[in-house]
Amino acid sequence: MIDIFALTDKHIVVTGASSGIGKETAMLLSKLGANVTIVARREDALKETLEAMDGSENHMFSCDLSESDGIAQLVSEIVKSVGPVDGLIHCAGIGANMPIALTKTATIDSVMKTNFYSFAELIRLFSKKKNFNSGASFVGVSSVASIRGDKTQGAYAASKAAMNAYVHPAAKELADKGIRVNTVAFGAIKTEALTKFLESGGQDAALKDQYLGYGEPSDAANLLAFLVSDASRLITGSTLVCDGGYTS
Numbered sequence: 001m002i003d004i005f006a007l008t009d010k011h012i013v014v015t016g017a018s019s020g021i022g023k024e025t026a027m028l029l030s031k032l033g034a035n036v037t038i039v040a041r042r043e044d045a046l047k048e049t050l051e052a053m054d055g056s057e058n059h060m061f062s063c064d065l066s067e068s069d070g071i072a073q074l075v076s077e078i079v080k081s082v083g084p085v086d087g088l089i090h091c092a093g094i095g096a097n098m099p100i101a102l103t104k105t106a107t108i109d110s111v112m113k114t115n116f117y118s119f120a121e122l123i124r125l126f127s128k129k130k131n132f133n134s135g136a137s138f139v140g141v142s143s144v145a146s147i148r149g150d151k152t153q154g155a156y157a158a159s160k161a162a163m164n165a166y167v168h169p170a171a172k173e174l175a176d177k178g179i180r181v182n183t184v185a186f187g188a189i190k191t192e193a194l195t196k197f198l199e200s201g202g203q204d205a206a207l208k209d210q211y212l213g214y215g216e217p218s219d220a221a222n223l224l225a226f227l228v229s230d231a232s233r234l235i236t237g238s239t240l241v242c243d244g245g246y247t248s
């Protein structure tokens, strides 16, 4: 039997791997045989992820992805010391709950820098000659807020919608290089931030519409692993929705 999800010796970069969805995804990819390069700002947390991963060919890089100059240096260091990539999963992201009346350009800009500009810059740099292997798959972690944003999610929703819009031209432009580009719009996934919020008595208004219940980080990781595997080779330029029914 062919193991269609095997990622043996594929080099996959996962941003935002110091916690939550990114950490879970990095751990799963390593179990599936990938050599995983993890990126985020917090070195201690990245080390914990690295220790929880399988295999000996995993690497970590500390980088603030809201700084585009730093991204150029990061990509160059990753390619130089680890090699060209077979996949990128951009999980790094921030939220910013704020009513429209208070949402100034500076707030939008800060959210766009981490969530969207970094995605665009990583795609631009990793798709340069010698920085990727043919058959590579680039995936951005988006949100259902991009489709059905709730009150106070203006800047966040716009940043995730920008990611979704970007994959259409990117997929078409990069197809000749053998690169696929997609995003996944996730509904509520039970990462630490959400768990803390609920434990402190918070009520998540989204849950009543997410009728299959909260997702686990492993639900997100499974889909992301599929998207960087050859099993998804016909999927490009898409935003897949994984939301327990929220947008149905």
Ligand SMILES: NC(=O)c1ccc[n+]([C@@H]2O[C@H](COP(=O)([O-])OP(=O)(O)OC[C@H]3O[C@@H](n4cnc5c(N)ncnc54)[C@H](OP(=O)(O)O)[C@@H]3O)[C@@H](O)[C@H]2O)c1
Binding pocket: 015, 016, 017, 018, 019, 020, 021, 022, 039, 040, 041, 042, 043, 045, 063, 064, 065, 066, 090, 091, 092, 093, 094, 095, 114, 141, 142, 143, 144, 185, 186, 187, 188, 189, 190, 191, 192, 193, 194
């Ligand atoms: N959980 C959900 O319900 C849900 C639903 C839909 C979409 N999402 C998306 O899923 C992604 C992961 O979220 P999560 O729930 O797993 O949250 P999380 O645990 O807070 O993870 C966010 C990750 O992004 C990294 N990050 C943030 N700013 C960064 C920066 N400037 N440079 C580099 N790394 C940065 C953080 O690492 P450092 O702090 O170490 O830098 C962390 O590893 C986000 O893009 C989020 O929008 C989450």
